[in-house]
Amino acid sequence: MFAGHKNLQILNISNNFLSDIDFDVSYTPKLKILDLSNNNITMISNKQSLNTLTKMMGQSTFAIDLSNNVLSCNCRTLGFLQWIVNHWDHFRNNGNYKCKLDNKTITTMHNFRTIVRQFAKDCNSYSTIVICVTLGIVVFLFTLCAGLMYRYRWKIRYMYYMTKSRYYRYKPDDDNESYTYNAFISYSDEEKNFVVKECIPILEDADEMKLCIHHRDFLPGEEISVNITNAIHESKKTICIITRSFLDSYYCMFEFNMARMESIYSRNEQNILFLVFYEQIQPRNLPLVMLELVQNQLYIEYPNDEQGNVVFWGKVREAIV
Template structure:
């Protein structure tokens, strides 16, 4: 509309009910404009001035419109503005106008005509009050309070997270895996899946040579058990945790080959956790502990619930049977053959009376 009047210096547009003033670039060509009167146009927002190139505008009259909330940043984009009239607008007296009120009070360049006569129309409880009498300090205090609450909440969450991590992390991990075990076991029960393996062998890669050259030849080749080994039987491309879960729940038992390296391995810890959770969940004798080296209670205590398991169950010790390997493998066979009832009094390491003299060599009850 004003493309062909770039030198226009004064413009009055009033009493316009039908003309669309929402075009943001309407006044962009009027770079020489010094006086602009937009009174009585039912304007509710000042978007019409947001992209205007009014660098020389000195007088702006916006009286008798429907302006409730004023964005003072628009006036800051008018570098030559000296006079502003916003009379007879239905201002809102709340924190939405806090920045505008502060600008009216503190700016030194623009004279806001009759500013101390501007009254509130909303909320109704403040209707008729002077706009500039609104206490904007309450808004800053509210923001400060919100910041305090937010920062305090973050600190509290941090402290609570630290407390939970330090004191309750294993209980939470236990609950998480027990819930997974419950869901998995329920699904497998509904599907009626039978055991695929006799035992899943959980071991650390540092003990792989012992597993491959001693355990596997004895249990698979000589005794005929079907074992599940992660390096051989895990499905490639599948999530490791899913492979572990399937291996444990598709095997009758889990045989944990425990060493110091085993205790330091994240994935080994996941495997024995899942196996122990299955034991607790199903109440079946599904876990066999085979220790490759002697370890103190102090070394076992940080390893989740392993110390508790060792205290309540007999276990196999490789180091204490150096001269009785045949007896050791016989005990492993008995452990694999034993039933699933955890209340069974049969202990695979201490069952035969004629071998009681060797118990100190081949068994340990912590």
């Protein structure tokens, strides 16, 4: 706009309803007075214009007149207001600068620098409050999400592995033909002899049931968690051989909890779990979800006598069938 006016010294564009400065005055290096008074300028938002004006203020004789413009005074325009304060000596008629606050109040800023400093303090306090509130909300949401994920961790895991499983489908509890196995036997490695020497001979060989035994029936090369969820889903019941080793084993407890999720989300809340206490364990050492099964009589203790064995295996058969 001003190219070719290198010798221009006074530029009077007052009373022109200007709302901002978006023109380039770098072509007027000899400019001494820029009169912008009596316009509608609330701030100079154009960064290039601000940079150019700042460079021109390197000349001690350069001055800007923003009088009788209603400047916008809030935290959003604080940078512009501080720019005025930092170059205060270059602003003409600065006693007549007006300021419009957020509450729409218009005030003449006779003590402009003091008011801007107070704005800076208020805005810093406001920014601190906003940051603290934002951080508080983020922490709350993070804690809430973490709490929900922890509360429903087994459901999330179950859904994840069932999604990966090619066997996933709803199975009614009374449909024996829809299951590959009568029961999945969940046990720790320390109880392998009990499973091999007693469970398999009695339940499979004598009773012609089909058991899923992880060391025998899991698919080689398949992820162990997927093997577990597939085994539970393909078995009518899950029998857990409860010992201290079982409670301390990650995968044993994984099998127990996946069977719980299977009961809730795939078997219409029909319980598929049955507990066999192979060792004496105090109730206080059991997880709460396991205690619920005990309270519902969905367990049996392994006996140490031959007569008790008859009752024991009869109860196990009844639980499976």
